[in-house]
Amino acid sequence: MGKRVSRLDPMEHAARASSQEQIRRENLSRVLRLVHSQRRVPRAEITRETGLNRSTVADLVGELVGLGLVFESEPERANQAGRPSPMVTATRRPVAVAIHPETDALTVGVVALDRTLVQRTRYPLDSPPTPSELTERAVEVIEGLRIGSESPLPVGIGVAAPGLVHPPDGAVRLSAHMGWEEVPLASLLEEATGIPTSIANNASVGALAERMFGAGRGTGDMVYLNGGPSGIGGGVIANGRPLGGADGYAGEFGHTAVNSVGRRCRCGARGCLETEVSRELLLAAFGPGLSEIPEAEEVSAAITPSNAEAVMEEARRQLAFLAISLRNIVHALNPRVIVLGGFLGTLQALDPAFLESALREQALRPSMEGLRVRGSELGKDLLMIGAAELAFEPLLADPAARSPQGGFLQAAANSRRTG
Ligand SMILES: [Zn+2]
Structure with missing residues (x-):
């Protein structure tokens, strides 16, 4: 019997590497979700909440800093005893565009990753907006954001729509009050803006936001x-x-x-x-x-x-x-x-x-x-905050792949342009 050297075969090696990569991406997502939901959080609390060890958390935070999604600042001298820990804060540059069409108005908001409502514009209307009017307004707001090299980067559009919405297709199946039937709203917005779009029923969006941040x-x-x-x-x-x-x-x-x-x-x-x-x-x-x-x-x-x-x-x-x-x-x-x-x-x-x-x-x-x-x-900001959550979800789920720093927006826009 020959001597056996314990060694992974290449397939197994690759499988392990990819599962480690998978775990790292999941941890990155957990950390970003935590920072996003609390706006700013001491690094020690991230360690506590995730159960990961301190150096892993420091690496993950470092990676998120590199992606432009969070920044670290000097520890705050807390009242309680214990070593002060650096604060981790969500940046404001990645933003979501939140859209809420109603029969009497169209509201378009811009919400930063730290959940600040950066702007909110309500366009009063005499009659419900058509899908193309809605799209034009969204394009206007997004163009208005592109003002310089430090301007906000929209990572997604979220729509809180009245009526029966089928989220997987991004379609409003039926909204009698709006006069909409089988409107592929997410595709229309993606084509016009090049930005990935998610859509859900307005009350479902409200439920999500109140559950996460409200009553x-x-x-x-x-x-x-x-x-x-x-x-x-x-x-x-x-x-x-x-x-x-x-x-x-x-x-x-x-x-x-x-x-x-x-x-x-x-x-x-x-x-x-x-x-x-x-x-x-x-x-x-x-x-x-x-x-x-x-x-x-x-x-x-x-x-x-x-x-x-x-x-x-x-x-x-x-x-x-x-x-x-x-x-x-x-x-x-x-x-x-x-x-x-x-x-x-x-x-x-x-x-x-x-x-x-x-x-x-x-x-x-x-x-x-x-x-x-x-x-x-959450009062009148409710649907803006909720629609922004829809828009941020892909970024929160996989920060490395979806961060604007990762060239994701450019890639998304190119892939649409080339069909
Ligand atoms: Zn009825």
Whole structure:
């Protein structure tokens, strides 16, 4: 029997190297996600949170610095004892372009990797934007960013669209209020801008943002309801994951029934939540002079002796129907938190006790234990922050491959140009 030298064969060697490379990329992603979600974080905390050793974390942070995604600064003298640790902060140069089309306006924002909303422009409209109007505005905003060598670098576009959206195709399948049907919105934007684009339903986007940074932080079971000019949408987080259903259309609470003898809905059914709980009817109750529903925290200033009775009467009529919908949600999904966004947050703020008692009267007691019904924390920035998360996701998942420093944008643009 000959002597055997323990040695990896070339195939095995390659496999090990590639799995180590895979692990390194995954760790890079974990570190960047942590910095992005907290904006700035001591390096020691990254070590603690990831369970990686100190020198590995220092290398990974160094690599992210090289990619232009984070920077390190002098330690802050903390109150607590222990060695001060350098701070790691997300840079502002990589940005996401966030787009939120509605029936009455188009909002385009620019959000930096540290989650700062760098700019936000709302274009009021008399009628819903066409897909090509939307694309033109996006191009305008992106061109406006390219002002010098240090100008922000858009790494992605995220769209929070009303209606039934099929994220894998980047298509809006149907948005009755917008008059859109089978619109390949992500492709249109990618063709016009050369920037990778992700799209999701606006309420799903809101749910994602509130879960990560707002009223749903720390819970895995949350329902988000969004009330906008184009109706009511919903997003469900169950067991820590977005609940999309077979094709991603789950959460259309706006078209669930709350009144069997109610008004006819645009969808053809009768007594849908969004026909009974309506922004238009609430706005009308405030009287002339208001073009937008006030934010929840500004609502008391918008109530005057002349409109108080009409506003409160309409608010309670709508809250009673909202309570029916919440009862259905509580019984079907047993969430820990229900977050009310858009005008629904204002509606709740008008009489929170009324909503609470209407819901308690009709829901099963154990289902109500531990439930919180809260207004959105991110307010009017919610969909900008959420849409930006969609846009940042590929970069967060694989920073080395997707960093603007890595020439990714140029490569993406070239590949599209050459087809
Ligand atoms: Zn309906």
